[in-house]
Amino acid sequence: MVQEKILELLAEATDTDASEITAETAFADLGIDSLDLTEMAMQLEEEFSITLEMSPELNTVGKLTEAVEKLVAEA
């Protein structure tokens, strides 16, 4: 569910086909910058009722998905 939402947001932000994005895809390779990530984080916070602190370590789809899933489980 989390990864689907992230893929949807990425596809919207980058005009990339969601099927071309994998867990290993780095945001930088999609041309996603820090403000794009902040926009995405705010949308994920709203969607899943969590508070997400973005950090440079959350630089791939998989790492972000894992972090959000952990927050959702703790909520």
Add this chain to the structure above:
Amino acid sequence: MSFRIVGTGMYVPPKAVTNDDLAQIVETSDEWISKRVGVKERRISENEYTSEMGLKAAEKALEDSGVKVEELDAIFAATVSGETSSPSMSCMIQHGLGATCLAMDVSAACSAFLFLLETAAAFFALHKEYQKILVVGAERMSGVLDFTDRSTCVIFGDGAGAAVLERGENYLDSVMTVKGGDDVIKIPHGNGSCPYFIREQDTPYVHMQGQETFKYAVTSITQDITTLLDRNQLTIDDIAWIVPHQANKRIIDFAAKRLGIAQTKFFCNIEKYGNTSSASVPIALDELAKSGNLHRGDKIILCAFGGGLANAACLITW
């Protein structure tokens, strides 16, 4: 009892610095700045101090309003980049105008113009004899920028905006929030030359955490506009224009998206002037007023956010 805005004015220095110009002195590009900030060029003062720009905007606002200097009951001004800590910028503008009324500054960074309006409303309420107040936001942001820091120096510009307020009923509602702290945005002073003070200080330039600022700005715009609409039982269709602080086009666009409001409802001129801090809202308001697209009786919302962290919005009948 509050006020109505009877005149506006703005001044920007003549020198336009394009993104390509900045790319000559710092590692950046027109494409990067245009896409990430929404600025194409900004005005940079070559020989004018902040209060001198503020004075020119004030003179234009007075001319626009038809109000004479001697009619003013007070001058309230704001800046984060004045040429002096003392006297205050309002006193310099007062001197330049030849006014003899009360003059004082209000400090609230990029939100300051909204705080000036609120202060004016309070003075109109407190002093029944007050009829006219001049408010001015003026900045020489280029003087507080590190031109080796590409993350900040491309964003800001210089300029001034002013408005003449007359006792009236058109300042309908306002919302103001201050969170406190300097961890997201700050402009430190220099440490001076005292040989006994040993604490290290950041450089006396704009320091800004981009992601935190973006999140704070979008959240504050969204909340403040929603509060004003709900509290006054209005919908966005009742609002002719939203005039936001021109900080970053992406902040405005994302806030519009979250609010479900068309981007065209937000008046934007950031591409020409960059972020002029306290001057940005009155400059935008003046351009909007002079564009012919703002009509007496229109309801508008002004909103701003910035260092403090301080954010504010107000509902006005034009």
